[in-house]
Structures are given as structure tokens and as C-alpha cells.
Amino acid sequence: MDNIKPPTYLQWDSDIDSNKERTPRSVREIERVVVNPIRDIQWSFEQMAEPAIPVNAVYNRYHYGDNYELLKVLCAENSRRIDLIYIDPPYMTELDYHSTIGVGSYSDVKHVSREAFKDRWPRGLDSYLDMLYHRIGLMRQLLSKEGSIFVHVDWHVSHYVRVLLDEIFGRDNFVNEIVWCFSGGGNSRKHFHRKHDLIFWYARNQDYIYNPQHRPYTSGTVQRGLTPVKGERYKLHEDGALMQDWWIDINKVLSPTARENLKFPTQKPKELIKRIIASASHPGSLVADFFAGSGTTAEVCNELGRNWIMCDNSRVAMQTTLYRLINSSSAPFSISADKSYLEESTSGHLILKNPVVKKCDNNKYVIDIGIQTYRSQIINKDFNPKNFADYIEFWEVDLDYNGKVFNSHFQVIRDKRRFMEAIALDLRLPMTTIKNYQIAIRVYDIFAHAAMAVAPVNM
Numbered sequence: 374m375d376n377i378k379p380p381t382y383l384q385w386d387s388d389i390d391s392n393k394e395r396t397p398r399s400v401r402e403i404e405r406v407v408v409n410p411i412r413d414i415q416w417s418f419e420q421m422a423e424p425a426i427p428v429n430a431v432y433n434r435y436h437y438g439d440n441y442e443l444l445k446v447l448c449a450e451n452s453r454r455i456d457l458i459y460i461d462p463p464y465m466t467e468l469d470y471h472s473t474i475g476v477g478s479y480s481d482v483k484h485v486s487r488e489a490f491k492d493r494w495p496r497g498l499d500s501y502l503d504m505l506y507h508r509i510g511l512m513r514q515l516l517s518k519e520g521s522i523f524v525h526v527d528w529h530v531s532h533y534v535r536v537l538l539d540e541i542f543g544r545d546n547f548v549n550e551i552v553w554c555f556s557g558g559g560n561s562r563k564h565f566h567r568k569h570d571l572i573f574w575y576a577r578n579q580d581y582i583y584n585p586q587h588r589p590y591t592s593g594t595v596q597r598g599l600t601p602v603k604g605e606r607y608k609l610h611e612d613g614a615l616m617q618d619w620w621i622d623i624n625k626v627l628s629p630t631a632r633e634n635l636k637f638p639t640q641k642p643k644e645l646i647k648r649i650i651a652s653a654s655h656p657g658s659l660v661a662d663f664f665a666g667s668g669t670t671a672e673v674c675n676e677l678g679r680n681w682i683m684c685d686n687s688r689v690a691m692q693t694t695l696y697r698l699i700n701s702s703s704a705p706f707s708i709s710a711d712k713s714y715l716e717e718s719t720s721g722h723l724i725l726k727n728p729v730v731k732k733c734d735n736n737k738y739v740i741d742i743g744i745q746t747y748r749s750q751i752i753n754k755d756f757n758p759k760n761f762a763d764y765i766e767f768w769e770v771d772l773d774y775n776g777k778v779f780n781s782h783f784q785v786i787r788d789k790r791r792f793m794e795a796i797a798l799d800l801r802l803p804m805t806t807i808k809n810y811q812i813a814i815r816v817y818d819i820f821a822h823a824a825m826a827v828a829p830v831n832m
């Protein structure tokens with residue numbers, strides 16, 4: 374008789390074919406962004422410290438589309454260079470999530486709700502587990518020798534996900550189960566308010582990166598530390614106490630007026646992601662988030678000097694991240710997309726002004742460009758402004774469009790309030806090239822749709 378004990382694993386009614394046999398669709402680079410935000414309605418390019426420079430080396434990447442396609446492509450590259458993956462997937466809540474924004478003017482604010490993503494599963498838990506199991510399996514293949522993954526979930530599925538992770542990574546590679554506690558409203562009279570999430574940390578193997586994190590000592594410990602105690606062991610450390618696996622010092626992004634609040638449902642606080650990235654990666658590491666949402670991980674990576682790969686298949690998530698990266702003066706990045714996703718999100722009707730070239734006193738040339746009009750394809754009965762600019766969230770300029778990849782050299786956004794205030798519709802820019810060429814402008818509207826138009830420049 375065979376004595377080998379079968380491994381413990383989770384069994385469900387899997388429909389593997391729908392995931393495994395699907396031929397990966399093409400993932401194509403559509404845009405490169407060198408961030409040069411223009412917020413001032415009276416902006417003039419002389420104010421710029423440095424003109425926009427097209428970059429060749431772009432280390433950061435955003436993919437708009439299903440992460441399954443991207444994971445397949447990355448696995449085919451076989452580079453195993455990601456030091457840290459943080460994912461915050463849907464939690465099987467069976468809800469639809471909306472991003473509601475205030476638009477119009479300060480004196481007449483209207484609310485527009487955009488669907489961000491659906492957390493519904495045709496075969497319930499079975500299809501949810503199919504989705505996560507295959508994707509996390511691919512993610513493991515991408516981790517470097519010292520790499521690890523943080524998987525953020527809540528009570529709906531945490532118990533299943535932990536068993537999946539044991540199977541994919543091996544129980545020996547479990548590092549921590551972090552309990553993130555937060556406060557906020559709740560009105561259940563049937564049970565305790567559910568006010569924590571779980572973040573599972575698993576490593577590829579035992580040599581994973583860990584930079585110990587500290588927290589302030591409690592006042593009791595500080596008091597005791599002031600009294601003479603026995604031995605070195607009890608001395609207080611100047612960095613504070615070592616962090617435990619339960620975190621109560623970071624709250625959700627609750628305030629509607631918080632600078633950080635991008636009105637993306639399920640948005641996580643930067644401080645939380647900062648702690649994770651600082652603990653499990655080094656400056657210069659490559660960090661990935663395949664369920665990027667509002668792009669919190671990308672912004673934190675920029676702040677901490679990490680390179681990044683982000684992915685999301687929601688238009689609202691993609692546009693929110695793009696805005697966030699522009700507004701926070703991100704490092705350059707490229708955007709790839711799945712063709713089918715792209716077509717679906719290109720819908721508005723954009724007409725440009727004819728570009729006008731002028732010679733300046735210093736013999737240099739400048740070009741005046743602008744938007745003649747923009748019409749969104751979405752009709753919203755509550756919001757029907759006279760001024761077409763009210764429909765525009767932000768726009769980008771490619772000063773020398775090559776007909777293939779949009780090189781975003783300048784991005785026009787509003788100052789402070791993302792959807793209100795006036796937005797510039799005309800720009801005067803330095804000429805980058807003295808030849809016949811074409812400029813392109815891409816507009817992102819408040820319904821998270823985009824439109825692009827091209828205008829020839831004749832010298």
C-alpha cells in the first residue's frame with residue numbers, strides 16, 4: 374500500500390478550459406507618456422524648466438486589458454524579474470462598483486456616476502476561484518529569486534484564497550497574514566462591524582526581500598524604557614518598535630475632500646501600499662500590481678524609486694490612474710492595450726483647431742494648437758452643459774505623431790479640482806521639428822471615454 378499522504382488542496386467545480394485554452398490576444402504598445410502637466414489656463418511654455426523630451430528607456434508600464442493576457446505575455450518573456458507583486462483583486466462581493474464625481478461648476482455641481490467594475494461571478498465561487506487560481510499561478514512564475522506576493526482580500530474569500538496560496542507557493546513559503554484594521558461607518562445590528570482586511574504574504578522561496586519596518590513605541594513602553602531595566606535587550610531602539618502583523622495606524626481613504634481621494638471605489642491608502650513596498654522591495658526593484666484600480670501602487674512606486682508594471686481592465690480605473698500619474702508628475706511610462714478594450718473606449722467626437730506656426734524674435738518657431746470642439750458620445754440627462762470643455766477631464770498632446778504610438782509630450786489638466794474649474798483649450802508650444810508633420814491630441818472625457826484627432830502642420 375502506498376504511504377504517501379495526498380497534499381491538502383481546495384477543490385471546486387473548475388471550468389479550466391475557459392482560462393487555459395484561450396489564445397492570448399495581442400498586447401500592443403499604444404502610448405508613451407513623458408509627464409509634463411499643464412494646469413494653468415494662462416500657461417506659456419517659457420515657464421517650463423525643461424521641455425518635454427521623448428524617452429527611449431521607459432521602465433514603467435501600464436496595460437489596459439485583462440491581466441490574464443498580460444501575464445501570458447510576460448511569462449512568455451521568461452524574465453523572472455519582479456521583486457514584488459501586490460494585488461487587490463475583487464473580493465466576490467457580488468456588487469457593482471461606481472465612481473461618482475462632482476462635475477460642472479462650483480455654483481452648480483452635478484453628480485455623474487461611472488461604472489468602475491463589477492464583482493459578480495456567473496458560477497459564483499467556482500468562477501471566482503478559477504479566475505484567481507490561474508492568474509496567481511502565472512504571477513508566481515514572474516517573481517525573481519527574492520520575490521514575493523501580497524494578496525489583499527477580505528472575509529468574503531480570504532479562507533479560500535489562503536488555501537490556494539498554500540498550494541501555489543507551498544506552505545513553507547507563507548510569510549505573514551497581515552490584518553489591516555480600519556474604521557468608518559456601519560449599521561449592522563446582526564454582527565460585529567467588519568472592519569479589517571487580510572493581506573497574505575507568500576515568497577517564491579526562503580531568500581525573499583524583507584526590510585524591517587518600525588512603529589512608534591506605546592507610551593507605556595516609553596515610560597518603562599525611561600526606567601533603568603536589565604540588559605541591552607530592553608533598550609529602546611531609536612527607529613521605534615518592530616512592526617507586528619496587525620496594522621491599526623492607517624485608515625481607509627474616507628474624507629471626500631482628501632487630496633488622495635480620487636473617487637475610485639475600493640481605493641487603498643498610499644500609506645498602506647508604502648509600508649508593503651518598503652518592506653518587500655529595494656529601490657530600483659520592479660513592482661507589479663495586476664489589479665491596479667486607481668493606480669495607488671504606481672504612485673507609491675514613483676515616490677519610493679521602484680519601477681512598475683500595472684494592469685486593469687476597467688476604463689474608469691485606467692483613466693483614473695492616468696490622471697493620478699500625470700498629476701503626481703510620474704516617471705515616464707508606456708501604455709499597452711488589448712485591441713478590443715481600446716475600441717470600446719474610443720467614442721467621442723473631437724475637432725482640432727488648425728495649427729498655426731509662428732516665427733519668434735529669436736528666430737525660433739512656436740506652434741499654436743487647440744481644441745475646436747468635443748462631443749461626448751454619452752448622453753447624460755442630468756448633465757448637459759453648454760460649454761463642451763465641461764465634458765473634458767484632461768487632454769494630451771503628441772507634437773510629432775508617427776501614426777502608430779501616441780507620444781504624450783504635454784498633458785493639460787485642471788488645477789486642484791479635477792473635474793471643475795476652467796481647463797485650457799489652447800496651447801502655444803515650442804516647435805520640436807521644422808518639417809511637415811502632424812500633431813495629435815487625445816481627449817479623456819468625464820465618462821472615461823477617449824477620442825483622438827490629428828492635425829497636419831505645414832511649414
Ligand SMILES: C[S@@+](CC[C@H](N)C(=O)[O-])C[C@H]1O[C@@H](n2cnc3c(N)ncnc32)[C@H](O)[C@@H]1O
Nearest residue numbers: 439440461490640641664666667669685686687
Ligand atoms: C479592488 S480594485 C483595486 C483597487 C486598488 N488597489 C486601488 O488602490 O485603487 C480591483 C480592480 O481589479 C480590476 N480587475 C478585475 N478583474 C480584472 C482582470 N481580469 N484584469 C485586470 N483588472 C481586473 C477592477 O477593474 C478593479 O479596478
